[in-house]
Amino acid sequence: MHVVNTAAHRSINLNVMYRNCPFLTKRLLCFCAGTASVARGLSSYIDKLIGNVMQNKMRELMPIDVDFLSTYPDLFSLVVIMVLAGKFQNLTILKKGFP
Numbered sequence: 001m002h003v004v005n006t007a008a009h010r011s012i013n014l015n016v017m018y019r020n021c022p023f024l025t026k027r028l029l030c031f032c033a034g035t036a037s038v039a040r041g042l043s044s045y046i047d048k049l050i051g052n053v054m055q056n057k058m059r060e061l062m063p064i065d066v067d068f069l070s071t072y073p074d075l076f077s078l079v080v081i082m083v084l085a086g087k088f089q090n091l092t093i094l095k096k097g098f099p
Contacts, residue, residue, distance in 0.1 A: 039080035046076070 047054045058072035065071075 035081055035084055036077070039077040039084070040074060042080060043074050043076040 043054070054074075054076055055072060058075065062073055063071065064073065
């Protein structure tokens with residue numbers, strides 16, 4: 001099979017990439033927001049089960065006094081997000097790139 005590698009062929013591939021880029025960016029942002037909210041919910045649930053130990057300790061060690069942010073950093077959620085991101089880093093669409 002002979003692969004065509006002309007300027008027209010490359011411009012068509014770039015055109016496809018530019019058309020699909022906003023769609024993929026939107027999906028990626030939705031996945032990130034969804035993962036973060038699930039991680040935060042899991043962290044809150046586990047913290048409630050153990051008697052708010054994580055919340056109290058983090059407020060003591062690293063308080064945040066900004067109105068629009070949480071009162072403490074949720075490091076458990078960060079760990080959950082990093083684990084999930086590590087699991088999905090080998091997706092084939094990320095390896096293949098765009099057609």
